[in-house]
Amino acid sequence: MGDFGIYAVFGVNGPPQRLLSAEGSSRVFVAVPPSVRQVVLFSSGPWGERICVNAELNDADRFPITIGKLTPYNKCLSWEQWEEETWTDGVTLSVTLEGGNLVKADWSEPELMSVKEYTPKDHAAPLAPRELNGKRKRERALEKDGDGNKMTSGGEEENVCPNGAGEKTTPVRKARGQTKGGQKLFSAGADATKMKGTANGAGEAQGIVGKTPPQSAARTKSRQAKTPTHTAPLVSPSGRWGQTLCPIDAQTAILIGGQGSRMQFCKDPMWKLCTEDMSWFAAETLAEGPTPEARIGHTAVYDPDSRRIFVFGGSKNRKWFNDVHILDTQSWKWTMVEAQGKVPPLAYHSCSMFRGELFVLGGVFPRPNPDPDGCSDSLYIFDPHLSIWYQPIVTGDTPSPRSGHSACVMQERRIYVFGGWDTPVCYNDMYMLDLGLMEFSAVKTTGKAPSPRSWHGSAVLSDTKFLIHGGYNGNNALGDAFIFDIDTNSWTEVTLPQLSVPRAGHAIITMDTANPHRFSGEGAAVDVRSTLLVFGGGDNEGNFYSDLTTVAVEDLLGAISRE
Known part of the structure; x- marks a missing residue:
């Protein structure tokens, strides 16, 4: 079996790109090409004393839009654009290795490394605005009936986070008697463009x-x-x-x-x-x-x-x-x-x-x-x-x-x-x-x-x-x-x-x-x-x-x- 490595495939036709190697850095950042709708991350080779690999897709504002982890028992992750409501332009994949030989880890390095070093050559150009062509599967026009209940052209949402951030494409529903503009974030939630979550202490x-x-x-x-x-x-x-x-x-x-x-x-x-x-x-x-x-x-x-x-x-x-x-x-x-x-x-x-x-x-x-x-x-x-x-x-x-x-x-x-x-x-x-x-x-x-x-x-x-x-x-x-x-x-x-x-x-x-x-x-x-x-x-x-x-x-x- 070959040396340990972490690889990524960008898009259904992209070749595997090596992101981390056995003797290299334990952290890498990659600009996802704007035309890509799928990302696959996988490991190859013996894990040894390595514990896990943390992976994040971040939007242009550095917010994580989806997160996963590779382990010796779960060696592959995949994401598709349509699954993630907030997958927008300027997506970055960050990959961090935990365990094993971390001598070369430099946690003071800039948050975003050079894209050219980790991006396939045919995608080395600066990121261009991504055209979604109206294909967001979860975007629906919302209407209200006479009783104030929201109805959707594509089906109502039952499994909506009660405190979710709520992007504009997230269908939401008002409960009977709910006032307009209230910050209600269950499936009866209203103002879906705001989010009040915070971290404290x-x-x-x-x-x-x-x-x-x-x-x-x-x-x-x-x-x-x-x-x-x-x-x-x-x-x-x-x-x-x-x-x-x-x-x-x-x-x-x-x-x-x-x-x-x-x-x-x-x-x-x-x-x-x-x-x-x-x-x-x-x-x-x-x-x-x-x-x-x-x-x-x-x-x-x-x-x-x-x-x-x-x-x-x-x-x-x-x-x-x-x-x-x-x-x-x-x-x-x-x-x-x-x-x-x-x-x-x-x-x-x-x-x-x-x-x-x-x-x-x-x-x-x-x-x-x-x-x-x-x-x-x-x-x-x-x-x-x-x-x-x-x-x-x-x-x-x-x-x-x-x-x-x-x-x-x-x-x-x-x-x-x-x-x-x-x-x-x-x-x-x-x-x-x-x-x-x-x-x-x-x-x-x-x-x-x-x-x-x-x-x-x-x-x-x-x-x-x-x-x-x-x-x-x-x-x-x-x-x-x-x-x-x-x-x-x-x-x-x-x-x-x-x-x-x-x-x-x-x-x-x-x-x-x-x-x-x-x-x-x-x-x-x-x-x-x-x-x-x-x-x-x-x-x-x-x-x-x-x-x-x-x-x-x-x-x-x-x-x-x-x-």
Whole structure:
């Protein structure tokens, strides 16, 4: 096998161009020829001690428009112009090698090196304005009906980032009653030409597009901040929404996926959280095998019997996924399942584990133009042992089509489904699926119920209670919290300062964590308590959070008696 090298192919007819070699620089910048619509980046030769290669496509203003990473187990990346709404004139490809022999790395060199040194000879001329010839596939004329709901000539958007930067070509939709010109950035978003995302404090030093939210419910507005082209290694995840956080044991949870400012998919898509000291470790290169492609709106569920994480579905711009990726947490190896049976590509669905099978309900699925993307009301089950999808026979009063809802498995007997969204309607209804009878029924509740919402967080607190927190109501992100008791079918609103910040698209889990306090005496044991963990999300004002909030479950349950 030859020496290690990183190569790029610009356009379908371009020859491979060597960008990095085994003994050369560990960083390079290449001006993408204006006529190019596709870029392929790949490695060749033994990786040795090299860890990964970070790749970014940047626009003329030095904003990253798409990001990826090569590893010893994922040796090829490709991008196409039509996938990326912000791919404009003056695109630059930056490639940075991490690990191995970095003696020659000069991090003080200019941000943009000479283009001629890395550009094919037939494209060495200065960049000319790119003619798109009206071929942007996502650009659509928007109209409003009499009720203020936007309609598109090419289909409505269901999988739109709630806090996205929103370029002019991004279709957006107003919810019923939304005022004109409001900065609403979910699929009911309005002013799509503005973006308020920023980096703050330590986040700026680390190149994080995200922030820690204020400790009050008041929203803050901040100016747009550019992401540095070169960043120091992150010590914690960047701000994001639409990710998953999956506990695998009493000390560990795995963060997967997400999307941050300017609708960019996170370049740090996988992290490992150690709950002993609440520290983060970048984990993308820890596991072998093909890692899942960047995405949001997917689900990740852990099976304690097989000690595997199952990642299903999600979306990436106009890509939709119905693939199943499995991470074996013992061997730390990814595999992609070649499943039999049919399941549509889905995003913002719910996925519950019951007796070793995945129960996937609802979600958004793509339809061929000109039909708008639609919401599902179907239940699909994946059997990992047979690697097959099937649809069970379900009776009773089934939920209406929806996405962005939540589902909680209670007492290994029932799945409770709450809320969700089916444009232009938000829901706050509750349904219960009896897993023995496979029968749905509408749940009649008492007490103050949560207002209609989607993209909220939910977590099981005990055998009889689960939490609903935050979400998006069609106009604003929410910062309230409610506990549902399945014994009495009653709601109770609880107020805790830690949960008062409005956020949606965040991740919530409960897990047993060690208390710093230890019991005294011979044979002392660690005091373990159940803890609620809240990570990330957005506030619908352009801010994406990277904070980790912890709340003792006993404090949540104790708050019920105080209400």
